[in-house]
Amino acid sequence: MDKNYLSREGYEELEEELEDLKGRGRREIAEEIAEARAKGDLSENAEYDAAKEAQGMLEKRIAELENALANARILDxxxxxxxxxxxxxxxxxxxxxxxxxxxxxxxxxxxxxxxxxxxxxxxxxxxxxxxxxxxxxxxxxxxxxxxxxxxxxxxx
CATH class of the missing domain: 3.10.50.30 (Transcription elongation factor, GreA/GreB, C-terminal domain)
Known part of the structure; x- marks a missing residue:
């Protein structure tokens, strides 16, 4: 994998975004899924489908951030x-x-x-x-x- 050169500030911003998505982001998505699930039949529940799609996008961004940070080299x-x-x-x-x-x-x-x-x-x-x-x-x-x-x- 290629090295990802970042400034100290850029590295810290990515770290903060990752922690926010893992905490608040996942919590909010779980609440949306639970709300939609409570509304009944999942086969015709657009809110459930939208929440699951949002969850997939959130997990994709988390994986991208983890990869970027894992390969990061901080430049002075x-x-x-x-x-x-x-x-x-x-x-x-x-x-x-x-x-x-x-x-x-x-x-x-x-x-x-x-x-x-x-x-x-x-x-x-x-x-x-x-x-x-x-x-x-x-x-x-x-x-x-x-x-x-x-x-x-x-x-x-």
Missing amino acids: EEDIKTDKVYLLSKVTIYNHNVDKEVQYTLVSKDEADFKKGKISVESPIGQALLGSEVDDVVKVDVPAGELKLEVKKIER
């Missing part, structure tokens, strides 16, 4: 160099297509959260930026076309 941000773009680098880029500067932190797919400015190293933009240096211009093919991005600053 202090060890991240700023000469090139690496995992956990904070990168300021200039998007020539929209004449705008944006900042992203490159993270593993498990930590990615676009609203927080965290993009996966597996995304097209993340892959294009990895290994680039300040003043490099990279071109990225995305569904909307080709992006022209210039690396302005690399930080930890």
Whole structure:
């Protein structure tokens, strides 16, 4: 299995989510199933079917989190160099297509959260930026076309 590189913060967030799903999540699903079961005939009980489906999805997410944490390697941000773009680098880029500067932190797919400015190293933009240096211009093919991005600053 591939190693899953995470920041300390990302690891702790995944741990918290896992504990929440194992505790509160399982408890709530069990209550929903019991409620639906109490309503009688299970063969035509849509609430029961929905609760069982939700239980399956919950257990799938728990398994994904357990796997991600089992294969996790925590990276110390202090060890991240700023000469090139690496995992956990904070990168300021200039998007020539929209004449705008944006900042992203490159993270593993498990930590990615676009609203927080965290993009996966597996995304097209993340892959294009990895290994680039300040003043490099990279071109990225995305569904909307080709992006022209210039690396302005690399930080930890």
